Amino acid sequence: MPLPVEQQKVIQEAVKEHEHLVVDGMDISGHWNRMFGQRVIFDYDYANLEKVTSLPGGESLGWCYGCAKCTAVCPIDIVGDYSPRKIHRKTQMGIDLFTSDDLWLCTTCMNCLRVCPKEVNMIQIMPAVREQAVLAGNVPEELQKAFEDTAKYGNPLGQSQRKRAAWTKTAGVPVPIIKDLGRPVDVLWYVGSYPSYHPRGQDAARAAARIFNALGIDFAILGREEKDDADSQRLAGEIGLFEMMAEHNISVFEKYEWNVMVVTGPHEYNAFKNEYPKMGFERPILHYTQFLVQHLDKLKPLLKHEINRTVTFHDPCYLGRHNGEYDAPRELLRAIPGLKLVEMGRCRENGYCCGGGGGGMWLDSFTQNHTTMRLSERRVLEAVEYGAEVLSVCCPFEVSRFEDGAKSTGNDQLDVLDILELLDQSMNGG
Amino acid sequence: MNIIVAIKHIPSLADELELNAEGTNLDFDEVDFTLNEFDEHAIEQAVLIKEASGGSVTVIGVDVIEELDGVLHTALAKGADKAAKIVGDFEPGIDSHTQARWLADAIQGMSPDLVLTGVQAADDLDGQIGPMLAAYLDMPYVGVVMGVEAADGKATVYKEYSGGVMAKFEVDLPAVIGVQAATSPPRYAPISKIRQVAKTAEIEEIEVDEEGDGAGLTLRKMAPPVSAGHAEMLDGDAEEVAEKIIEIIKSAGCCSGRVDRVDRVDRVDR
Numbered sequence: 097m098p099l100p101v102e103q104q105k106v107i108q109e110a111v112k113e114h115e116h117l118v119v120d121g122m123d124i125s126g127h128w129n130r131m132f133g134q135r136v137i138f139d140y141d142y143a144n145l146e147k148v149t150s151l152p153g154g155e156s157l158g159w160c161y162g163c164a165k166c167t168a169v170c171p172i173d174i175v176g177d178y179s180p181r182k183i184h185r186k187t188q189m190g191i192d193l194f195t196s197d198d199l200w201l202c203t204t205c206m207n208c209l210r211v212c213p214k215e216v217n218m219i220q221i222m223p224a225v226r227e228q229a230v231l232a233g234n235v236p237e238e239l240q241k242a243f244e245d246t247a248k249y250g251n252p253l254g255q256s257q258r259k260r261a262a263w264t265k266t267a268g269v270p271v272p273i274i275k276d277l278g279r280p281v282d283v284l285w286y287v288g289s290y291p292s293y294h295p296r297g298q299d300a301a302r303a304a305a306r307i308f309n310a311l312g313i314d315f316a317i318l319g320r321e322e323k324d325d326a327d328s329q330r331l332a333g334e335i336g337l338f339e340m341m342a343e344h345n346i347s348v349f350e351k352y353e354w355n356v357m358v359v360t361g362p363h364e365y366n367a368f369k370n371e372y373p374k375m376g377f378e379r380p381i382l383h384y385t386q387f388l389v390q391h392l393d394k395l396k397p398l399l400k401h402e403i404n405r406t407v408t409f410h411d412p413c414y415l416g417r418h419n420g421e422y423d424a425p426r427e428l429l430r431a432i433p434g435l436k437l438v439e440m441g442r443c444r445e446n447g448y449c450c451g452g453g454g455g456g457m458w459l460d461s462f463t464q465n466h467t468t469m470r471l472s473e474r475r476v477l478e479a480v481e482y483g484a485e486v487l488s489v490c491c492p493f494e495v496s497r498f499e500d501g502a503k504s505t506g507n508d509q510l511d512v513l514d515i516l517e518l519l520d521q522s523m524n525g526g
Numbered sequence: 527m528n529i530i531v532a533i534k535h536i537p538s539l540a541d542e543l544e545l546n547a548e549g550t551n552l553d554f555d556e557v558d559f560t561l562n563e564f565d566e567h568a569i570e571q572a573v574l575i576k577e578a579s580g581g582s583v584t585v586i587g588v589d590v591i592e593e594l595d596g597v598l599h600t601a602l603a604k605g606a607d608k609a610a611k612i613v614g615d616f617e618p619g620i621d622s623h624t625q626a627r628w629l630a631d632a633i634q635g636m637s638p639d640l641v642l643t644g645v646q647a648a649d650d651l652d653g654q655i656g657p658m659l660a661a662y663l664d665m666p667y668v669g670v671v672m673g674v675e676a677a678d679g680k681a682t683v684y685k686e687y688s689g690g691v692m693a694k695f696e697v698d699l700p701a702v703i704g705v706q707a708a709t710s711p712p713r714y715a716p717i718s719k720i721r722q723v724a725k726t727a728e729i730e731e732i733e734v735d736e737e738g739d740g741a742g743l744t745l746r747k748m749a750p751p752v753s754a755g756h757a758e759m760l761d762g763d764a765e766e767v768a769e770k771i772i773e774i775i776k777s778a779g780c781c782s783g784r785v786d787r788v789d790r791v792d793r794v795d796r
Contacts, residue, residue: 230716240714247717248560249540256541257558336718 140188153224166208204454226333242458250323251289261319274316280353283315290492303520325364332455362414385424402434408484411447412491452493472497527581533565554618564644571708573605603715610730623741630662645704656704669704
């Protein structure tokens, strides 16, 4: 483990080339000991770097040695000027990350950490620094509203808590609410905020309900007892908000008897699998793609209608890179008759972020001043480049981002569909 | 300087508003309450004045559904110094004129130099709490204010009139100001800070047990709006829709110039 930056400073006056020097029996007289010099970093004022590295979670920024592997894979650098290396370098040039616009551009997609030889960890650095910025009152306006709506209404869309299960009325199949059901279930389905409230999210939720019913799954949802996972809000600096939502959700989860939890989205998958255990909740969690793959032998015969289209799949950062699941979505897509699956260049571990994670979902108004186009627009262009007619997703943040991107880049012909919608179409036609 | 902010806890408009069985008011069991948005600006303005000119900010409201604590904790987390709530055995639908009487009685005992309150509230759109406080406290009132500076016994306030006209008033303190907007948007109070405040905050409780004067009005009927017409949805691509819109405008007689074809339809960019 490298020493903290401030402890690496060598006392310059004590460093010279020693004419005669023997160390541990080794004669390194003269020029052989000339290399004991200062790291270049100390030619600069490293106070701004130390401000970050002295924060719990911020230490790893000091380990950067400027190789720029991160710059090559950072999704924002493709459409802007950004990477952990650049942030590190900027601290040397006097930029204070806590008050810099750079603080809000990172989506925590983790492509940098994947390639970093020194394990500079933006997934820890960003929330740590952002938390301080939020405490000091520096929050971009759109993000502030998302925080406030999450706290007030239990969802970042500012919709009524009471109406969280309103989407079930037009699902066409029963969607039991566990409180009303009054008995244990096999599967507790955590629906999530965007599938509950956003029109395109609701389309996917209804499709999921029809699929679960067709498979005879014994499931129930929480309805208005369910609150947002707030994992992205946590990564955007509101750790207190995350804890508040988690305390509520955990107490509700523990009220009922169920065997496995199935989630619609990768962000709650990440929260429940990796963060909630730290707060005392550890139960089996599956993303819906993983769950449906377990039932593939029952599902496949139900996929009667052909979908004769060229489909590409966008790996969601928080299912793929963060949690290692690349295959389950593809297995489902390959099970659909007639569907031609093509891969984009930036796929699997090198997937290109849609821009929604880490608070990005509520920072477009801010990010637009720093990028030539939205990350989602860049990704849409890639999908079209690889000949896709359909861009398929399995994260509720993505549908609206890519549909907007398709419209704004003049690619209205590209359909954006959740895998649930494709499965539903293959099951029920239409 | 002693700054008092009078706030109002009102039904949240994010909810579908449900009526009681008699159809005379909301069903208060089925609706969530939230802080009046203009009061959020009043709190922000009070804290800004304190930061600029010194003093102490006290936030006070009537605890209509016994859930005001969260609102008061948030205000304290944003920089208010003290919080107080008026408690008693009353109905959630208690009208604002009664609230104004109770607030005035409580504020009177706080030696106020400046009283800020939201210019109006979304539940009744009455806008009377401010003027009534001023009348009860025998202070001047300026409403629809977009910014307040206060120091040395005087306040400078910027009042918005229609047509984009702004007036600048100088008001002798003590005074009551009806705030429409603070000088800058309400700041964010981090949840961790609010939770911390909630652990240690002491909220003064002021009891009232009288019925209150009331507004002198009886709410006879409340009903949801009836949709009278519908919107006509136009289909087609941008050019086709533009042509149809031009036809509608022309046939409605709203267009005096000659518009006989669409030359270009631009995509709306950010």
